[in-house]
Amino acid sequence: MKYTAGSWKETDGACLRNFNEQAQIDSVNGALALRPQIEAIIDQIWEEGFDGIYFIGIGGTYASGMQVEVYMRGRSKLPVYVENAAEFLTTGNKRFTEKSVVIYSSVSGNTKEMVQLVDRVHEIGARVFAFIDTPNSILTQPDKQDYLILYPMNEQLKFYMTANYLMYKNGEFDEYDRYNKEMETYLADALVQVEKDSDEWAYEYAKNKVAFLKEHKDLPHYFIGSGNQYGATYSYAMCYWEEQMWIRTKSISCQEFFHGMQEIIVDDTPVTLFMGEDEQRPLAERVARFLPRVNGNYTIIDTKEFELKGISPEYRGTISHLVMHGVNNRVDAYMELFLRHPLSIRRYYRQFEY
Secondary structure, three states: OEOOHHHOOOOOOOOOOOOOHHHHHHHHHHHHOOHHHHHHHHHHHHHHOOOOEEEEEOOHHHHHHHHHHHHHHOOOOOOEEEEEHHHHHHHOOOOOOOOOEEEEEEOOOOOHHHHHHHHHHHHHOOEEEEEEOOOOOHHHOHHHOOEEEEOOOOHHHHHHHHHHHHHHHOOOOOOHHHHHHHHHHHHHHHHHHHHHHHHHHHHHHHHHHHHHHHHOOOOOEEEEEOOHHHHHHHHHHHHHHHOOOOOOEEEEEHHHHOOOHHHHOOOOOOEEEEEOOOOOHHHHHHHHHHHHHHOOOEEEEEHHHOOOOOOOHHHHHHHHHHHHHHHHHHHHHHHHHHHOOOOOOOOOOOOOOO
């Protein structure tokens, strides 16, 4: 099964499950409107100087950090790194000094590892730039951050906006103004259209996956991706299918697929490949060529198949992870329906001390 835009029925979004079109548009546009605040904070950080920018997170926020780090790695000479908060707390990083800057995001504002992290960072004397979704939470307190932006959701977009301005300041993004004008004009509507266009397909995908899972309860589902899609792959497998749906999964990068996982793929192994449009797309294309030769239970979701009206071809790769997120939003809505399992329920997470 492969996503093909032309095979899907147009919809006005009125019947989509768990979907509020205007709220989605307002949410994305609200995040884009944070640009002056982000620029002012980066201007201050730039003036004060730094020896490294560290995107640090845990779980899904670590995945978002991986996305922004790989995005900048091939575009910028700035010293930008990604760290897992729990690893940083136990292992540290000798490159990290009082001149370093941590950028992180938190939905709850009280994640245990992140609270400990910012305390450790401040002990070292470094600065913290926080994006927090929840007002009046622990991490919004004045002693927990040096720069704070309060705004819900759109974590990946906020990180990319930060990265783009850092690269602009470093003379590495000449089209910064054109790029932002385009995103601020078209992005919200384009992402809403992605959800509309993918809804019918997502319904069938979820129905088929749940039916397969009922017959093969112990068989894990494999998610594969690379570039800015690997963060999506890692997060979607772990934070959504494992944590929220209690389904066994494994995530793997396209570049590592041929060095292990390739050997355990057989005809009925459930596999989903996320294909984006950044510079690592050829790695995903290689996997896409291989899968049909050995497997009859694979799905390829290719962001290139979406129109993204108003977005220039050269910019599509910078938002392909957001496109994939839109598709997965629709899948989640119907996985929840067919599993008869609200995605807000947890067995263990935050249910007791551990």
